[in-house]
Amino acid sequence: MRSTIWSMQAQFAAAKIGKYATSESGDTLEMVERPSGGLSFVLVDGQRSGKSAKAISNIVARKAISLLADGVRDGAVARAASDYLYTHRAGKVMATLNIISVDLLSQTLVIVRNNHAPVILIQENEIQEIDDPVEPVGIRKAIRPSIHEYPLNEGLAAIVYTDGLMYAGERIGQRMDIKRCVQDLLRVGLPDPQEWSSFLLNRAVELDEGRPGDDISVLVLCILPDDKNDVRYLYARMPLK
Amino acid sequence: MRSTIWSMQAQFAAAKIGKYATSESGDTLEMVERPSGGLSFVLVDGQRSGKSAKAISNIVARKAISLLADGVRDGAVARAASDYLYTHRAGKVMATLNIISVDLLSQTLVIVRNNHAPVILIQENEIQEIDDPVEPVGIRKAIRPSIHEYPLNEGLAAIVYTDGLMYAGERIGQRMDIKRCVQDLLRVGLPDPQEWSSFLLNRAVELDEGRPGDDISVLVLCILPDDKNDVRYLYARMPLK
Numbered sequence: 207m208r209s210t211i212w213s214m215q216a217q218f219a220a221a222k223i224g225k226y227a228t229s230e231s232g233d234t235l236e237m238v239e240r241p242s243g244g245l246s247f248v249l250v251d252g253q254r255s256g257k258s259a260k261a262i263s264n265i266v267a268r269k270a271i272s273l274l275a276d277g278v279r280d281g282a283v284a285r286a287a288s289d290y291l292y293t294h295r296a297g298k299v300m301a302t303l304n305i306i307s308v309d310l311l312s313q314t315l316v317i318v319r320n321n322h323a324p325v326i327l328i329q330e331n332e333i334q335e336i337d338d339p340v341e342p343v344g345i346r347k348a349i350r351p352s353i354h355e356y357p358l359n360e361g362l363a364a365i366v367y368t369d370g371l372m373y374a375g376e377r378i379g380q381r382m383d384i385k386r387c388v389q390d391l392l393r394v395g396l397p398d399p400q401e402w403s404s405f406l407l408n409r410a411v412e413l414d415e416g417r418p419g420d421d422i423s424v425l426v427l428c429i430l431p432d433d434k435n436d437v438r439y440l441y442a443r444m445p446l447k
Numbered sequence: 448m449r450s451t452i453w454s455m456q457a458q459f460a461a462a463k464i465g466k467y468a469t470s471e472s473g474d475t476l477e478m479v480e481r482p483s484g485g486l487s488f489v490l491v492d493g494q495r496s497g498k499s500a501k502a503i504s505n506i507v508a509r510k511a512i513s514l515l516a517d518g519v520r521d522g523a524v525a526r527a528a529s530d531y532l533y534t535h536r537a538g539k540v541m542a543t544l545n546i547i548s549v550d551l552l553s554q555t556l557v558i559v560r561n562n563h564a565p566v567i568l569i570q571e572n573e574i575q576e577i578d579d580p581v582e583p584v585g586i587r588k589a590i591r592p593s594i595h596e597y598p599l600n601e602g603l604a605a606i607v608y609t610d611g612l613m614y615a616g617e618r619i620g621q622r623m624d625i626k627r628c629v630q631d632l633l634r635v636g637l638p639d640p641q642e643w644s645s646f647l648l649n650r651a652v653e654l655d656e657g658r659p660g661d662d663i664s665v666l667v668l669c670i671l672p673d674d675k676n677d678v679r680y681l682y683a684r685m686p687l688k
Contacts, residue, residue: 440463446454446549
């Protein structure tokens with residue numbers, strides 16, 4: 207490998223499943239490279255489920271990634287995506303939106319929320335919930351996102367999800383305690399995005415007795431120590447009907 | 448997990464490294480969900496290396512993913528991306544372009560090439576090189592892509608790469624025999640995209656004595672038997688400076 211010394215690495219992993227007995231998930235997750243360096247993830251949960259939800263989440267996500275690819279700043283992207291949905295569907299449908307970016311220009315993690323579901327943040331082994339009140343996008347003009355920014359440091363991690371994860375287990379009167387799950391995971395060691403995202407999704411599906419009551423998506427991002435490897439990797443897996 | 452029986456699954460994995468001693472790779476790889484179902488990958492190698500190559504590959508990839516996200520068919524996307532680069536840079540720069548899609552509507556794998564590097568295709572354990580003559584995008588008006596389409600069947604696989612992989616080892620007079628490497632890998636078992644893409648990239652970096660002579664990107668896609676899991680997974684890893 208090259209002799210360049212990288213000081214850190216970023217890892218991202220997502221797991222996603224559709225509501226039971228629907229043909230497709232109404233959540234859309236997209237990834238795009240930032241023209242000034244870094245990666246952005248856009249997670250959108252369209253109102254309702256199945257095909258109509260997918261159509262809504264798709265237009266919001268598409269608009270967001272297209273603007274991010276043009277170098278538009280994250281907060282402006284959320285505002286634009288909201289106005290676009292509002293105009294396109296006359297304010298009659300809503301969607302939740304999260305944009306999570308590792309921005310190499312500012313050397314920060316940027317978290318944009320228009321989603322009532324909190325984002326879980328880990329800094330120096332401390333778990334915190336980002337849950338300031340926000341509105342979903344598309345329902346009225348001039349919706350504002352909540353924006354948080356953190357310097358990229360080892361051990362920084364974020365867990366972002368759609369509300370299907372929060373409400374998992376509600377049917378059996380045993381709602382998932384996500385923060386508690388993350389505390390347990392953190393006790394075992396450094397965040398492992400692939401393990402953590404799978405664990406959280408599997409736990410939710412278990413609580414929903416194998417039949418998810420809603421679309422569920424979980425994205426885990428973390429900044430880990432350098433392992434002297436400057437290869438970028440990407441992996442994706444999808445079931446085919 | 449759900450009781451739905453999925454008949455197959457698609458897996459995609461990519462590995463990517465920049466030319467030795469350049470600040471960033473001039474190759475761009477982007478992934479986008481197809482609005483009618485499925486996933487598309489766009490791989491672009493910009494002329495030259497470093498920042499100027501990255502700027503070129505970025506505008507081509509950005510245009511391509513934005514059109515794919517709008518539901519434009521793959522061949523038309525390649526033509527549009529070529530004309531766009533031609534117009535934008537007055538025909539003075541070129542880029543190679545590959546679009547690889549798993550299209551759930553047509554139930555096919557679609558391979559679009561404007562890249563002199565062949566694509567390796569595996570069907571029923573037979574390895575074949577797709578290497579019909581094509582031009583890169585951006586150098587003149589009305590560039591046409593080569594388009595191949597294959598029904599989605601178990602064991603179907605494609606290996607797509609930028610020419611950095613082909614020319615690896617040239618410096619020491621020992622060019623990489625990619626087809627031979629794939630034959631060896633296939634003898635071990637079913638395609639494993641993560642293992643295969645890492646193996647091919649690592650082999651190339653070895654032949655370049657740890658100092659890649661060019662940007663190298665490898666994408667491996669395959670259709671595998673159903674494993675009764677209808678979760679979608681995504682994973683990405685990037686080094687941080």
